[in-house]
Amino acid sequence: MRLRLFAALPIPDFVAGRLVPMQKGVPGAAWRPRDSFHITLRFFGEIDGAKVEDLDGELAQVRVKPFELALKAAGSFGGADPRSLWIGVEPHPSLLLLAEGCERAARRAGLAPDARRFSPHVTLAYIRGGTDLERIRAFERRCALFRSPAFAVDRFHLYSSHERKKGPNAYVAEAEYPLW
Numbered sequence: 001m002r003l004r005l006f007a008a009l010p011i012p013d014f015v016a017g018r019l020v021p022m023q024k025g026v027p028g029a030a031w032r033p034r035d036s037f038h039i040t041l042r043f044f045g046e047i048d049g050a051k052v053e054d055l056d057g058e059l060a061q062v063r064v065k066p067f068e069l070a071l072k073a074a075g076s077f078g079g080a081d082p083r084s085l086w087i088g089v090e091p092h093p094s095l096l097l098l099a100e101g102c103e104r105a106a107r108r109a110g111l112a113p114d115a116r117r118f119s120p121h122v123t124l125a126y127i128r129g130g131t132d133l134e135r136i137r138a139f140e141r142r143c144a145l146f147r148s149p150a151f152a153v154d155r156f157h158l159y160s161s162h163e164r165k166k167g168p169n170a171y172v173a174e175a176e177y178p179l180w
Contacts, residue, residue: 015148016034019122026131039120061105063180065094067094067152069150070090072090073144073146074086085139
């Protein structure tokens with residue numbers, strides 16, 4: 001059996017509650033459900049059973065001390081043809097160490113290096129073609145000064161992503177790794 005996997009930090013409910021009211025004003029945006037909010041540390045792709053076990057063992061070896069994190073600002077990916085709207089993450093050295101630890105774990109488990117640069121964010125919406133660029137820029141301006149309360153990061157998860165016939169993918173926490 002193959003699973004589509006990624007390592008991520010869940011967004012606590014008290015922070016997610018502050019993101020939901022921001023999900024408006026962009027016609028054609030496919031807004032993400034509140035329970036899908038997360039900060040991806042490393043996307044692994046589709047992996048078979050034996051590699052999943054190797055990856056799980058390697059992720060359990062990641063060592064970073066607990067820390068606090070906050071979300072801030074907003075933006076979009078895709079330049080003149082935006083494909084998603086996001087809320088940013090306030091820079092924190094421990095977050096980078098955690099992402100690097102997930103990358104090293106993936107490589108030790110035999111996965112190819114991630115070609116994408118780590119860009120921590122929470123995806124609020126995916127954009128369908130034909131969305132008015134000015135509406136997207138207005139969203140970015142409206143949310144530019146956003147800052148969430150700090151929240152504790154004391155664990156991360158290995159999630160699987162499952163396509164649904166209707167609506168957004170479902171994410172299932174397959175494993176949890178405490179920080180210490």
